[in-house]
Amino acid sequence: MTPEEFRAAGHELIDWLADYRTRIPELPVQAQVKPGDIKNQLPDRAPRAPQPFSSVLTDLEQVVVPGLTQVQHPRYFGWFPSNASLSAVLGDLAASGLGALGITWQSAPALTEVEEVMLEWLRELTGLPATWKGVIQDTASTACLVALLVARERATGYSETGGGFQERDRPLTVYTTAHAHSSVVKAVALAGYGKANLRYVDVDTASYAMRPAALAAALETDVANGRQPAAVVATVGTTGTTAVDPVAEIVRLARQHGAWVHVDAAMAGSALLLPEMRWLADGVDGADSFAWNPHKWLGTVLDCALLYVADPEHLIRVMSTNPSYLRSAVEGEVTQFKDWGIPLGRRFRALKLWFQLRLDGVEAIQARLRRDLANARWLAEQVEAAPGWRVLAPVTLQTVVLRHEPPDHHEDALNAHTLAWADAVNESGLALVTPSLLDGLWSVRVSIGAEATTRADVAALWQILRQTAEA
Amino acid sequence: MTPEEFRAAGHELIDWLADYRTRIPELPVQAQVKPGDIKNQLPDRAPRAPQPFSSVLTDLEQVVVPGLTQVQHPRYFGWFPSNASLSAVLGDLAASGLGALGITWQSAPALTEVEEVMLEWLRELTGLPATWKGVIQDTASTACLVALLVARERATGYSETGGGFQERDRPLTVYTTAHAHSSVVKAVALAGYGKANLRYVDVDTASYAMRPAALAAALETDVANGRQPAAVVATVGTTGTTAVDPVAEIVRLARQHGAWVHVDAAMAGSALLLPEMRWLADGVDGADSFAWNPHKWLGTVLDCALLYVADPEHLIRVMSTNPSYLRSAVEGEVTQFKDWGIPLGRRFRALKLWFQLRLDGVEAIQARLRRDLANARWLAEQVEAAPGWRVLAPVTLQTVVLRHEPPDHHEDALNAHTLAWADAVNESGLALVTPSLLDGLWSVRVSIGAEATTRADVAALWQILRQTAEA
Numbered sequence: 001m002t003p004e005e006f007r008a009a010g011h012e013l014i015d016w017l018a019d020y021r022t023r024i025p026e027l028p029v030q031a032q033v034k035p036g037d038i039k040n041q042l043p044d045r046a047p048r049a050p051q052p053f054s055s056v057l058t059d060l061e062q063v064v065v066p067g068l069t070q071v072q073h074p075r076y077f078g079w080f081p082s083n084a085s086l087s088a089v090l091g092d093l094a095a096s097g098l099g100a101l102g103i104t105w106q107s108a109p110a111l112t113e114v115e116e117v118m119l120e121w122l123r124e125l126t127g128l129p130a131t132w133k134g135v136i137q138d139t140a141s142t143a144c145l146v147a148l149l150v151a152r153e154r155a156t157g158y159s160e161t162g163g164g165f166q167e168r169d170r171p172l173t174v175y176t177t178a179h180a181h182s183s184v185v186k187a188v189a190l191a192g193y194g195k196a197n198l199r200y201v202d203v204d205t206a207s208y209a210m211r212p213a214a215l216a217a218a219l220e221t222d223v224a225n226g227r228q229p230a231a232v233v234a235t236v237g238t239t240g241t242t243a244v245d246p247v248a249e250i251v252r253l254a255r256q257h258g259a260w261v262h263v264d265a266a267m268a269g270s271a272l273l274l275p276e277m278r279w280l281a282d283g284v285d286g287a288d289s290f291a292w293n294p295h296k297w298l299g300t301v302l303d304c305a306l307l308y309v310a311d312p313e314h315l316i317r318v319m320s321t322n323p324s325y326l327r328s329a330v331e332g333e334v335t336q337f338k339d340w341g342i343p344l345g346r347r348f349r350a351l352k353l354w355f356q357l358r359l360d361g362v363e364a365i366q367a368r369l370r371r372d373l374a375n376a377r378w379l380a381e382q383v384e385a386a387p388g389w390r391v392l393a394p395v396t397l398q399t400v401v402l403r404h405e406p407p408d409h410h411e412d413a414l415n416a417h418t419l420a421w422a423d424a425v426n427e428s429g430l431a432l433v434t435p436s437l438l439d440g441l442w443s444v445r446v447s448i449g450a451e452a453t454t455r456a457d458v459a460a461l462w463q464i465l466r467q468t469a470e471a
Numbered sequence: 472m473t474p475e476e477f478r479a480a481g482h483e484l485i486d487w488l489a490d491y492r493t494r495i496p497e498l499p500v501q502a503q504v505k506p507g508d509i510k511n512q513l514p515d516r517a518p519r520a521p522q523p524f525s526s527v528l529t530d531l532e533q534v535v536v537p538g539l540t541q542v543q544h545p546r547y548f549g550w551f552p553s554n555a556s557l558s559a560v561l562g563d564l565a566a567s568g569l570g571a572l573g574i575t576w577q578s579a580p581a582l583t584e585v586e587e588v589m590l591e592w593l594r595e596l597t598g599l600p601a602t603w604k605g606v607i608q609d610t611a612s613t614a615c616l617v618a619l620l621v622a623r624e625r626a627t628g629y630s631e632t633g634g635g636f637q638e639r640d641r642p643l644t645v646y647t648t649a650h651a652h653s654s655v656v657k658a659v660a661l662a663g664y665g666k667a668n669l670r671y672v673d674v675d676t677a678s679y680a681m682r683p684a685a686l687a688a689a690l691e692t693d694v695a696n697g698r699q700p701a702a703v704v705a706t707v708g709t710t711g712t713t714a715v716d717p718v719a720e721i722v723r724l725a726r727q728h729g730a731w732v733h734v735d736a737a738m739a740g741s742a743l744l745l746p747e748m749r750w751l752a753d754g755v756d757g758a759d760s761f762a763w764n765p766h767k768w769l770g771t772v773l774d775c776a777l778l779y780v781a782d783p784e785h786l787i788r789v790m791s792t793n794p795s796y797l798r799s800a801v802e803g804e805v806t807q808f809k810d811w812g813i814p815l816g817r818r819f820r821a822l823k824l825w826f827q828l829r830l831d832g833v834e835a836i837q838a839r840l841r842r843d844l845a846n847a848r849w850l851a852e853q854v855e856a857a858p859g860w861r862v863l864a865p866v867t868l869q870t871v872v873l874r875h876e877p878p879d880h881h882e883d884a885l886n887a888h889t890l891a892w893a894d895a896v897n898e899s900g901l902a903l904v905t906p907s908l909l910d911g912l913w914s915v916r917v918s919i920g921a922e923a924t925t926r927a928d929v930a931a932l933w934q935i936l937r938q939t940a941e942a
Contacts, residue, residue: 001830006557007489013561014481017568021474031580035804038584046592050832060565067581071572079578079796084570086477090484094531096563096772097488099555101542107550109502110538113509121517138609139814149661160663182792183815189789190620190813192631192663239796295816301567302818318660321653323710324908333506342661343610344654345553345766347773359472359480361521437795445796
């Protein structure tokens with residue numbers, strides 16, 4: 001495709017996207033398709049001859065859009081906010097169009113240095129320690145795996161990357177809560193600790209946050225039994241209820257045993273842009289690593305997860321390679337992000353942060369986050385005041401976990417009722433919420449924070465929930 | 472940013488990108504900046520108020536472009552082709568603009584199913600076994616790590632993900648050659664095999680391909696010494712010389728010992744779109760996994776690596792998690808790509824493949840790849856015919872490894888001469904090549920395959936090389 005063909009098609013696509021974003025409110029939130037519906041509309045083989053851009057745009061309209069759950073919809077209250085702010089989309093377009101190759105500093109100095117500056121801008125905005133350095137990863141899942149890999153190496157004196165699977169006189173043990181994200185158990189498994197060596201520390205029955213006393217007991221019991229605590233994964237804003245593990249106390253206990261502390265704030269990290277919410281991460285300056293995803297609530301478009309570490313030298317020692325064809329005269333003077341994570345080749349992801357922060361400005365982003373927090377408190381008040389409805393967890397952030405509990409329903413009947421009305425809401429296409437298990441019973445998560453969601457949308461959702469569940 | 476603001480800025484950015492792509496030939500290929508030059512031009516803090524799009528575009532022009540090595544330049548012959556075809560850029564823009572959330576099939580059915588179809592289109596185009604299934608990863612580095620993680624679990628009966636670091640009566644051993652990509656040793660380390668348990672099997676002194684007899688001997692010796700061969704990583708098109716390890720023979724030997732075979736064709740995989748080049752992967756039907764990067768020579772824009780596996784069930788068994796908030800009624804009927812790799816959240820990367828294959832058509836892509844192969848053969852002929860110049864490795868694909876060898880230069884002097892003229896070429900900004908160690912001496916890799924590179928550019932490069940080295 002020539003630059004002039006790109007210009008013509010690009011203008012069409014920009015217009016199509018602007019129109020699409022404008023009409024999202026009219027679309028069903030949940031995709032109304034069945035398994036195979038999309039596949040069945042596509043040919044078996046790639047076309048041998050070029051097709052006109054109009055045919056691709058038609059398929060985008062007729063095949064792709066109906067096949068997507070509209071997470072940019074103002075009545076999307078599902079899993080977690082997954083905003084793709086249009087300012088960040090422009091930055092991502094610039095990244096793709098420039099086609100830079102991030103393998104070493106030399107291959108794309110601006111890619112490396114803008115990334116360093118963006119990590120520093122966001123470090124300052126979120127109040128992380130000034131000595132910490134960061135890197136963009138694809139997701140918090142990868143960031144967690146990287147953290148547990150480097151924790152493993154610190155715990156073993158680099159024996160696993162060096163000598164490989166060693167007999168361990170003192171088995172390595174990892175600690176988190178049952179409310180941690182599924183990526184924690186995945187990282188524990190992939191990094192080779194083994195799921196059997198992951199301890200789910202008790203949580204407080206009201207706040208669902210890790211109980212420091214329970215962590216202390218688990219650490220002491222394990223050490224007495226000849227185990228080596230290698231890492232604690234603390235969650236700031238769990239997926240289920242946005243519970244906040246007490247980072248300061250966890251750090252204090254972990255340090256006594258030399259365990260790495262990784263803080264997973266994938267969704268909630270955005271809230272740290274609000275000074276009044278900085279308490280969420282109190283104590284983080286004693287931790288070893290911290291990850292959060294601007295691609296969630298903040299709106300920086302998948303995929304953009306930030307991983308900060310207190311000791312970059314250790315990270316680099318575990319991750320670095322240095323083949324001859326990647327060497328240059330500037331070693332030691334520059335950051336080589338290839339040695340800060342798993343992939344060698346990296347996109348210019350910093351551009352979408354740069355564009356977004358500049359085009360939207362920090363104050364407007366802060367105002368939006370505060371709007372969402374207020375909307376969640378407002379919804380929680382409505383739910384608390386309505387007969388037969390209950391808020392099941394503290395509303396610390398922008399998520400309200402709720403249940404409609406008709407007086408004659410217990411356990412199985414309540415579960416069936418909850419799943420039935422949640423499914424009815426989702427299948428209506430009018431709004432999207434997420435059923436989730438809490439204390440062994442199904443509840444419904446309302447995660448507020450789509451960029452387009454106003455108070456009126458939350459009020460409309462509340463009417464939809466009542467009408468559907470109470471029907 | 473509103474859709475209408477996006478429309479206006481988007482048109483400006485499309486025009487800017489079209490203009491940028493048009494004037495790339497006038498830019499220096501290698502970035503002419505020093506460490507810190509970019510950072511020093513950026514403010515310390517994020518702006519609190521929004522800035523106009525014009526100021527961002529100005530910085531793109533004045534700060535970013537001079538800070539990039541232009542890998543889309545027609546005289547870019549560096550590391551490896553890193554094409555960002557404009558048709559694929561449009562697909563990537565569509566992906567960002569749609570802002571889909573790939574966590575489960577339900578969250579974005581079209582994202583999942585278009586990805587399945589694209590993997591099938593490219594499976595057919597590259598001649599991989601019809602029973603194999605694939606998934607998009609970010610890079611071949613990650614694909615290799617995933618392959619070695621699942622190989623580890625097959626070799627240990629899932630003991631590492633389950634029980635964790637076990638005493639191994641029979642240490643797990645991995646085999647590759649010293650010409651394999653640096654991501655192999657990195658994956659061996661991160662997956663916990665340990666660098667000490669990676670065997671570099673001898674290569675043929677002329678072709679730099681793995682010697683099956685040497686692999687057989689290494690396997691037998693290790694087994695006799697109580698070791699367990701866990702995996703062999705075969706490279707189809709090594710980074711240094713595009714050597715092709717003999718996959719069929721490697722598969723035969725590995726199978727005798729139950730070792731996993733991962734085939735890394737990161738760069739060379741694109742060549743499999745040419746029926747006459749299918750021999751590169753002869754025997755792959757007996758392997759366990761195969762990875763290649765459309766984001767290299769093919770031009771699908773970073774990041775887009777395809778990982779195919781013979782046994783998806785095993786991959787899923789190692790990688791899957793299933794928290795309550797991600798469950799849905801369609802389990803078993805759909806593909807859940809979250810269980811095919813490390814990240815949970817995934818971009819709609821399949822769109823860039825879809826756009827590119829449709830807008831360019833397979834035949835035009837094939838013609839471009841054939842052009843590059845012919846250009847490499849042509850350059851090799853010129854080098855062979857020139858006094859004092861030598862081609863150092865078979866030109867199997869699009870890379871020519873060469874050296875200018877003045878008669879009075881030996882070892883140290885030859886190394887100094889090679890690095891000096893290569894640096895002079897690169898610093899001139901007229902073209903970019905990559906110095907690389909081969910058999911302990913510095914050589915120069917000319918990797919042909921930028922989308923814009925014509926025969927005239929290769930001829931111009933050859934004049935530049937001669938003038939610089941012979942001066």
